[in-house]
Amino acid sequence: MIVPQYWAESRQQHRTKGRQVTVRRFGWSDTSQADAQQSADARVQQALDRILSGEKLARTDPKIPYNGAAGVPIREEIVDREGDTIITRNSYGARCLNTPNVLFADIDFPNGPPLRFTAAFMLTLVLVSGAMAWLSGSRGIGIGLVVLTLLLGSSLVWPVFRMVQAAAGGAEQAARKRITTYLTQHPDWNLHLYKTPAGLRVAATHRLFQPSEPAVAEFFAALDTDPLYVSMCLNQQCFRARVTAKPWRIGIQSHMRPRPGVWPVAADRLPMRNAWIADYEVAAKSHAACRFLESMGNGVVHPQAREVLDLHDTLSQARGSLPIA
DSSP states (O other): OOOOSEEEEEEEEEEETTEEEEEEEEEEESSOHHHHHHHHHHHHHHHHHHHHTTOOOOSSOOOOSSSSOTTSOOOSEEEEEETTEEEEEOTTSOEEEEESSSOEEEEEOOSSOOHHHHHHHHHHHHHHHHHHHHHHTOHHHHHHHHHHHHHHHHHHHHHHHHHHHHHTTOHHHHHHHHHHHHHHHOTTOEEEEEEETTEEEEEEOSSOOOTTSHHHHHHHHHHTOOHHHHHHHHHHTSEEEEOSOOGGGTTOOSOOSSTTOOSOOOGGGHHHHHHHHHHHHHHHTTOBSOEEEEEEESOOOOHHHHHHHHHHHHHHTTTSOOOBO
16 A cells, blocks of 8 residues: 655656657655655656657546546545554545555445346346237237337336335345355454445455455455445455545535646645635534444454454544434
């Protein structure tokens, strides 16, 4: 996991035969601003050389703070450090815990039917309508049934999915079943379970993990972990948990400025950003990011995992009774 303290940007231009190429790249360092600038200068020169040789590269680093910026570390302001754990402020202003080796997984409850369910449902409707058309012996009726299926299917899939979910005990019960099934198959594991506004958060406590190891991928798949979160962990080689409320859930409708919230921010724009943060932090104190539910498994808690989980629970106010947001 690399979450740099220092950032710099370098810019180079090249003009030849009436064509101008401008390339910008960021550099970073945990040592000094000078080292960050040296990194930026080296990256921009390398990128320019590759572009001039004919390779198709982006002229600038993507303005993405955390996920999707391949080759660029987490571009978020460092708020605090506790050993190997780093607290950053994300692109919409919330604080996030970043850890290289304590396994967190977020399970978001579906706010719509999964693609697999939708595909299976629509295929079933088409097959049923096709069978009815064949039995009717009328080509016109058959075409009409298929068209009707396609028109009505999309409006029916969500109500049907909700009925299926309810019959299974709801989204949380389904997620808990996946967790208990996994623990039955892995009796040497121990998990801490938290409630979040959109689902559940699970933290493994019995040992430390590396994001790229097969056990992590298996765990994510078994729990049906949020795919975006899985991608983030692999891209940045760390695990992550939001520990303060989302602004729009606590009455703050304005975005943190300047947009799009990536770090670093120009010095002349910091007052605007800091004023927003001050208002946000006041409001966030009255809300928790998640709520601890229970410990599940063999009861083992690795000492380093304990330190990270204690920090997580304190920052997220998970052990209290505040509303979660």
